[in-house]
Amino acid sequence: MPTAVNSATYAAVPIGTVPTTLTINGETRTRAIEPWTTLLDLLREGEDLIGTKKGCDHGQCGACTVLVDGRRINSCLKLAVTLDGAEITTIEGLGQPGDLHPLQSAFCDHDAFQCGYCTPGQICSAQGLINEGKAKTREEVRELMSGNLCRCGAYSNIIDAVLDVIGEQA
Amino acid sequence: MNRFDYARPASVAEAVQAGAGEQVRYLAGGTNLIDLMKENVDRPMTVIDINRLPLDAIEELDGGGLRLGALVPNSNTAWDARVEQRYPLLSSAILAGASPQLRNAATNGGNLNQRTRCYYFYDVATPCNKREPGSGCGAIGGVNRIHAILGASDQCIATHPSDMCVALAVLDATVQVTGPDGDRAIPIADYHRLPGDEPWRDNTLKPGELVTGIDLPAEDFTQNYTYLKLRDRLSYAFALVSIAVVMRVEDGTIAEARVALGGVAHKPWRSTEAEKLLKGQQPSPQAFGAFADALLAGAVGQGENDFKILLARKGIIRALKQAAEATPQSQTDKRVA
Numbered sequence: 001m002p003t004a005v006n007s008a009t010y011a012a013v014p015i016g017t018v019p020t021t022l023t024i025n026g027e028t029r030t031r032a033i034e035p036w037t038t039l040l041d042l043l044r045e046g047e048d049l050i051g052t053k054k055g056c057d058h059g060q061c062g063a064c065t066v067l068v069d070g071r072r073i074n075s076c077l078k079l080a081v082t083l084d085g086a087e088i089t090t091i092e093g094l095g096q097p098g099d100l101h102p103l104q105s106a107f108c109d110h111d112a113f114q115c116g117y118c119t120p121g122q123i124c125s126a127q128g129l130i131n132e133g134k135a136k137t138r139e140e141v142r143e144l145m146s147g148n149l150c151r152c153g154a155y156s157n158i159i160d161a162v163l164d165v166i167g168e169q170a
Numbered sequence: 171m172n173r174f175d176y177a178r179p180a181s182v183a184e185a186v187q188a189g190a191g192e193q194v195r196y197l198a199g200g201t202n203l204i205d206l207m208k209e210n211v212d213r214p215m216t217v218i219d220i221n222r223l224p225l226d227a228i229e230e231l232d233g234g235g236l237r238l239g240a241l242v243p244n245s246n247t248a249w250d251a252r253v254e255q256r257y258p259l260l261s262s263a264i265l266a267g268a269s270p271q272l273r274n275a276a277t278n279g280g281n282l283n284q285r286t287r288c289y290y291f292y293d294v295a296t297p298c299n300k301r302e303p304g305s306g307c308g309a310i311g312g313v314n315r316i317h318a319i320l321g322a323s324d325q326c327i328a329t330h331p332s333d334m335c336v337a338l339a340v341l342d343a344t345v346q347v348t349g350p351d352g353d354r355a356i357p358i359a360d361y362h363r364l365p366g367d368e369p370w371r372d373n374t375l376k377p378g379e380l381v382t383g384i385d386l387p388a389e390d391f392t393q394n395y396t397y398l399k400l401r402d403r404l405s406y407a408f409a410l411v412s413i414a415v416v417m418r419v420e421d422g423t424i425a426e427a428r429v430a431l432g433g434v435a436h437k438p439w440r441s442t443e444a445e446k447l448l449k450g451q452q453p454s455p456q457a458f459g460a461f462a463d464a465l466l467a468g469a470v471g472q473g474e475n476d477f478k479i480l481l482a483r484k485g486i487i488r489a490l491k492q493a494a495e496a497t498p499q500s501q502t503d504k505r506v507a
């Protein structure tokens with residue numbers, strides 16, 4: 001039986017939910033989702049995947065970046081019901097303590113964060129950038145990482161970390 | 171966000187049927203609509219998710235042009251090999267906009283139909299004739315740094331925020347539309363409109379009409395072009411002024427030049443009359459300056475945005491030089507050469 005999912009902004013309403021199947025970090029689940037639930041709220045409130053962060057909730061910061069079918073998007077501006085059948089990867093799905101993703105290791109090695117609030121979005125965005133295959137040079141990585149703000153200003157180390165991983169893969 | 175009925179039609183015919191009702195919105199990438207719904211600026215009763223419609227391809231047109239499906243993401247459009255090779259201006263303009271994540275979600279149809287970024291339009295506690303007809307305009311006499319210098323009315327001074335549409339304006343694109351009364355094709359110049367005394371109407375789409383695609387005619391503007399975007403920070407910011415140019419240069423003389431401005435009006439700003447001034451000219455600061463004055467004729471500042479008039483004049487001259495010299499603005503290395 002699908003269970004109703006609370007959106008962050010409204011209590012559960014039994015009517016008007018839409019059965020939606022999502023594969024999140026490799027695990028397929030079907031839920032009855034209220035259509036006004038964003039992917040971000042579903043992940044954090046419904047699925048208890050709180051690695052993905054809410055910064056602005058308006059597409060202006062990139063903290064909520066996740067991968068949908070391998071493409072990076074802002075989960076705060078995406079209604080979950082529109083993604084029926086999609087594969088979602090969040091920071092939890094990229095790597096775990098003890099089994100870090102190369103980007104997570106590189107962020108540690110390069111000291112690419114201070115508070116860490118923007119980091120899950122930065123790393124998912126960097127994976128999306130690698131999947132796109134358009135950024136090779138430092139200038140290109142800078143420009144194509146510009147959708148992720150870092151209020152701590154760790155930018156230069158973030159670019160170093162991403163370049164490190166791109167270099168390894170090239 | 172208000173609650174709404176959700177529909178996910180599988181065919182264009184079903185979508186248009188569902189779209190005919192009151193307070194209905196088509197939902198594409200959602201990067202603008204969901205934002206506006208969160209702010210209660212838009213409160214549709216029904217949301218029609220059009221993402222399953224078969225409008226997600228870029229196709230060859232008879233005669234050598236391209237049709238860009240309404241649901242093709244902006245990033246796929248910009249990075250499509252045919253678009254990159256044949257319409258590099260369009261790739262450049264799209265890549266100058268928003269962020270990589272937003273361009274992945276944003277669609278061509280949604281980009282055309284995105285609403286203004288006017289602060290008062292977004293703030294439901296303030297008057298705005300576009301959001302609430304007859305309530306007044308908060309921006310006139312208010313905070314209006316990002317507002318229009320051309321074609322504004324005494325009811326609304328908002329600008330259209332798209333970069334893509336500025337490129338489409340000089341490429342003479344055509345918007346393909348279907349709706350309750352059948353199909354029609356709208357030249358890009360007639361698609362967006364000036365606010366006049368109906369500022370709530372951004373464009374000439376009729377209620378229930380759906381954009382199905384954007385047609386690009388076959389033309390060779392692959393050398394002499396540029397998209398120059400001037401803004402408060404180098405990336406992830408809307409244009410204060412942007413300039414799209416395509417040009418044909420023959421034996422050192424301008425055979426044809428087309429110029430459109432973004433960020434200055436309720437629609438991409440172009441004057442085919444003014445463009446005649448460039449025809450037959452040798453590229454020179456004097457010729458470019460005379461053209462800029464003609465294109466900006468009638469420009470008025472609203473106070474905080476007075477600077478845009480001089481910024482636009484200098485930007486036009488710079489962009490024409492870039493196009494004439496076949497040195498288009500890089501969207502990676504943002505130094506303006």
Ligand SMILES: Cc1cc2nc3c(=O)[nH]c(=O)nc-3n(C[C@H](O)[C@H](O)[C@H](O)COP(=O)(O)OP(=O)(O)OC[C@H]3O[C@@H](n4cnc5c(N)ncnc54)[C@H](O)[C@@H]3O)c2cc1C
Nearest residue numbers: 059198199200201202203267268277279280281283333381
């Ligand atoms: C932080 C931020 C920064 C941005 N910066 C830029 C920038 O620098 N330059 C720029 O150009 N843009 C920028 N954008 C805007 C972005 O490009 C648009 O939000 C996007 O193009 C809209 O496309 P969408 O598919 O997400 O549309 P949606 O949000 O799904 O829809 C937008 C509107 O279009 C209507 N619509 C959608 N598809 C159709 C169709 N096929 N037929 C009829 N109506 C339709 C919807 O009903 C809705 O009213 C920015 C956005 C954000 C959030």
Ligand code: SF4
Nearest residue numbers: 288298299307326327
């Ligand atoms: S400029 Fe237009 S959109 Fe902005 S407050 Fe005035 S009427 Fe509204």
Ligand code: FES
Nearest residue numbers: 055056057062076
């Ligand atoms: S929380 Fe989504 S972009 Fe800021």
Ligand code: FES
Nearest residue numbers: 114116150151152
């Ligand atoms: S590390 Fe603090 S916001 Fe980026």
